[in-house]
Amino acid sequence: MNRSDIFMNSSFADLQNMVPHFTHVAHKIASASWGYQRQLWDRHSFLLVYDGEAVIGCNEERKVSKGHLVYFKPGDIRWGYTFENNPIKCYGMDFHYSCLVLDNDGWIKKDVPLPLESFITINDPHLLSRIIYLFQRLTREWISPNMFNKVFRARAHFMEMLYLIVLWNTSKQALNYDKIRKVEKVTQFILDNYSKKIKLEDLANHIQLSQSYLQVIFKEITGKSPIEYLITVRINKAKELIKLKEGSQTISEIAEQVGFTDPFYFSKRFKKLEGITPSEFQKMVLSENRII
DSSP states (O other), X not given: OOHHHHHHSHHHHHHTTEEEEEEEEEEEEOOTTOEEEEEEOOSEEEEEEEEXXXXXXXXXXXXXXXXXXXXXXXXXXXXXXXXXXXXXXXXXXXXXXXXXXXXXXXXXXXXOOOOOOSEEEOXXXXXXXXXXXXHHHHHHHHHSOOOTTHHHHHHHHHHHHHHHHHHHHHTTTOOOHHHHHHHHHHHHHHHHHTTSOOOHHHHHHHTTOOHHHHHHHHHHHHSSOHHHHHHHHHHHHHHHXXXXXXXXXXXXXXXXXXXXXXXXXXXXXXXXXXSSOHXXXXXXXXXXXXXX
């Protein structure tokens, strides 16, 4: 299952509308006597171990060490202790969240559970390094003065972290984060240069991979080939320009602006993706009452 398959699931789509609220974020270097008694937990919590060892209970008991992430949810029974000769070092956070979804009747609050197991082993070093970095950023934001952008930055770090954890857990822990980093470099190159002439060779050279291997990992991560992704970006930009120009430019001119040299090919790919031709889309836009 690739990333696009996973996040087309309706519950995952709803999670993109999550509004998290943090009640505690901490970097813990435990003493030899660290531990806590059994207690009924009343919030969502992550505990990420990056060094040392401990025994953690989350309804059941597990020994955890570097790369283990424990997810506690409301209603879980929690307990734990560390070892004198190798105390645990970890990051932790407590949070609540809501998912607000817009439908025809307005905003509704949906109860969307996180699709996570209680104990997750992150054995991809690149992925673990990124999640540790995001925890570090969160802990810094937590202790920073309460400026207007503190909450926004903290939520951005959390949402990326959650995305990676959910993806890792849902892909049966077969995710290769190094592949994701390579693919993200290619997608960023496409977003920066979509209006120019781009060949598969250019994309492969950008990250110094063979064209065949790039196609394999790109399809695995995004569900599309690199060229299909490029075409989708161009058509999305064309739709934006059609809306902004409101008939002041021809379809051929817009096609050229987004990187299509052949307006007939542009029309063909537009209809395949959107179900209507660019001209039909333009007429639909012109018939709407728009503010901008």
